[in-house]
Amino acid sequence: MSWLPNDVARRARLAANGATALVLFLLIAFFRAQIMRHEQFVLASETNRLREVPIPAPRGTIYDRTGKVIAENVVGYTVSVLAQSEDSLRSTLRRLANKVPLSQTQFDRAVQRFRRAPSRPTLIFGDAAFRVVSVLEEHRVDFPSLIIQSGPKRFYPHGPAVAPFVGYTGEINEDELALPQYATYRAGQIIGRGGLEKEYEALLHGREGSRFVEVDARGRVVREEGAQERLPAQADSLMTNIDLDLQLFVARQFGDSLVGGAVAMDPNTGAVLSLFSAPSYDPNEFIGGVSFAYYDSLLTNPARPLYNKALQGRYPPGSTWKLATAILGLQEDVITPESRMPQQCDGFYYYGDRAWKCWEKAGHGSLTLTGAIAKSCDVYFYQLGLKLGLSRLVAGGVQLGFTKKTEIDLPDENESLYPDRMSYFDERYGARGWTSGSEALNISIGQGANAQTILNMARFYTALATDGSAAKPEIVQRRPERRKIMNLRPEQLADLRKAMIGVVSVGGTAASAALSGGVTLAGKTGTAQTRSIGSGKECDHAWFVGFAPVEAPRIVVSVMLECGGHGYLAARIASAIIGKYLGVTPISLIQTEGND
């Protein structure tokens, strides 16, 4: 740099003058704004206030495997109010109640919403009827702070039929707002509750838009700005594996009276074709806030519509579990398909100090494994269970996945109950409260310390239907995941499947359920004894788990009817479902004797 003192002094003077000039210029600009245009800006700060009004985003549409709509959005109306304070909100609400029906609950909820998010418009009616909207539009002048907005409203065209897997939506509550996964959510927003709506909330949510309205100092809407700041963005659609026609068919099979659940899966991919729980509920009733009467009716219904029988209900699997005992026997080389047990079935098996009954009082005589599966002979499986021993039954059950969840892509799935280690029995019954023999006898026929979800039984049978690997059930189309759970040779699996064909052919326990049209069904009935939920009386749950066509299975169906009596009732529904899916009609054959 040039370092001559005169030069430096000149430049310093120049810089000082420049800096002073610029600061003075800024000061003049502030004087203009703060003093000369003061009145104008005071007015602006007091009267012209832009308030942000959120525009809800349409949730993603949910489709079935063929593109039919399971959940969509229709036009609905919301009514909210821009309140300055809680007092002004209360007075607006009181005046509103003179014009349109407004319950005390709606009143209180609006006040709560205001407390949570005072800067957002306070929602009063989440799903206002057209009548209410037209009355309010008529009295628009009396309610200047009211915001009536049309927006997307969730709609399930086949409500109750799809509710068990699709769930419903509702306004986010205070507890949920505190959860980390809802960190970006604000009070008043809609979230998925249960089912796919909850599981895929992040995908289905979409992005909220917003527009601005000008309000005055008392929160009255001065001007509705036409332009939108941000348009809401609809979320992507969700393609599911569900076969909607089949789902509706399943729902019809259960009708109004049956209680229970059904799951249909593609054993090769794990695709869930249908998942139903009866009785169901109407998810459309929840949109915009569920009415107290409807919610109360769901809660007081002894059949518990909100309790998902397919995912959450845990029932002793009964004879449907005998296949697991058979698999463990074959896998451990304890038996072959042709093996007979030392003692033939006379209707009883004596063990310890008591006689363990076979469901067939007359007895089945001497049977091979194939015959025992077809006839569901308890005495045969008692002896097989004893041969295996309790510890191998426990370890085998764990290996077959009876202690775990299926990891289906739905929330709130219950873990199936099965002893995962020998000390389980000590913990449950006390060290001297049990004997390994009687526990083995119970477990070998699917009773005792064993309660499975309908879904988990379906998952187990996908392994039987294929090469011994179970498919992870998936509602939404993704990459199939399969895991080997048993070490059987292909011919052993084929033998088991042959035995299961016997169940549904003449003389088997579910002979009424066979299919015509050249399609062979393989499956297993079960009649599980348990205490019924309400009365405490003993009642029998009816099970059937099966698949078809046996040569190359395309569908696995698991059906359970609470207190449904004999397993063949479940089998009849299951074969109807399979028939519907494969396009063949089930034929009703001879109704078999006995109760299992």
Add this chain to the structure above:
Amino acid sequence: MRFRSAVTIDWPLVACALVLSLYGVAIVFSAGQTDIPTYVARVWKMQLLWLAIGVTGAWMISRASMRMLEWIAIPLYLGTILVLLYLLFFGGGAGTAQGTKSWLVVGGVKLGQPSELAKITVVLMLGKLLGGKKDAPKTLGELWRPALVVFVPWLLIIGQRDLGTATVFIGIFFAMLFWSGLSWRMLVLLASPIVSLILGGVTQLWGSWFLLLLALVIWQNTQTYRSKRFPWEGVAFVTANVVTGVMAPLLWERLRPYQQARLRTFLDPSIDPRRAGYHVIQSQVAIGSGGWFGKGYTEGTQKRLAFLPAQHTDFVFSVVGEELGFLGVTLALALFLTLFLRVIRIAERASDSFSSLVAFGLLGSWFVHVVVNIGMTLNLLPITGIPLPFFSYGGSFMLASWLAIGILVRIASEGRGGRAFGRV
């Protein structure tokens, strides 16, 4: 001679900076006082902590002699380039600038914004380069080194998508070239491509500018070379102006929508009162409604009802305007002017050209910050999102500003009138 501290403290400078900082913390505290409390309510404590760290840092750096700073200028500069390069790939966004990559994040912990400290190292490096010559640069050929020193970090910061900070580097460059004694014609010629870039959108404006430029080039040519050589330099400047002028419309297309919106609303905020214009309008309303004495400390309604955006960072000065009125604004501007004049004095009385240039470079950085930030709150300049020194909430910037104060204290102490005058 009795041992004495090597440093005398330039009290007017330090007092000015301290009052500005405390004023700033008070405003950051007020910025947090909203009707619906947010995390901003707590940041003033952090700001106070950073002030303490900054003052400590200033004391420490004032122990280092200017010779030592000159000596480590090159390694510091190279280190800065490396860190900025690292940020280009691993930088994070934060606070009101989520989209940028200016944050140094180590193990998930946000350490700070190195670009703030980069301003100081670039000033040191430029000072070393320009101070090493006896005369001011006269030709383009002599300017390519200083230009490169600024251009590399500038490009890296543009890469972090932090346009505001990048602008500051341009300001530092021009301030230091001016202080080194570059002729005003050369300064204008250097700035001319930028002017062409701005005017390029309107053909008539650009055409008039171009004629002016041609006249200037010819004059410059006669002054420097007495027309005895081929006018390489003039050709270069004209070409640069043609290129930027033609590129301006093309570049405009390449801008991100938010950047376009900012520039457009700068020209007329009312074209879009809800989106990009919203911030500026609300800021103007806040300041304008302040009047002579303001609405009272912590009482600003625009701020309380959350109409004012980024009220603790970019728009912190709008809080001053709204709550303390014209009086508070005048006080703040007077303090800033005092600081500027004091730094100019320090630069003038520095012991050597390196120290002098560094002092003026630091001034240039603050000056750009103050003018651009305050100008933005009144829509005199487009929104660029650069902070106001000593006011805006932000640890790295507070630390950097106080480190600069520390260096200036040292320069004053070594310069004429200082105790360390004549000692090394």
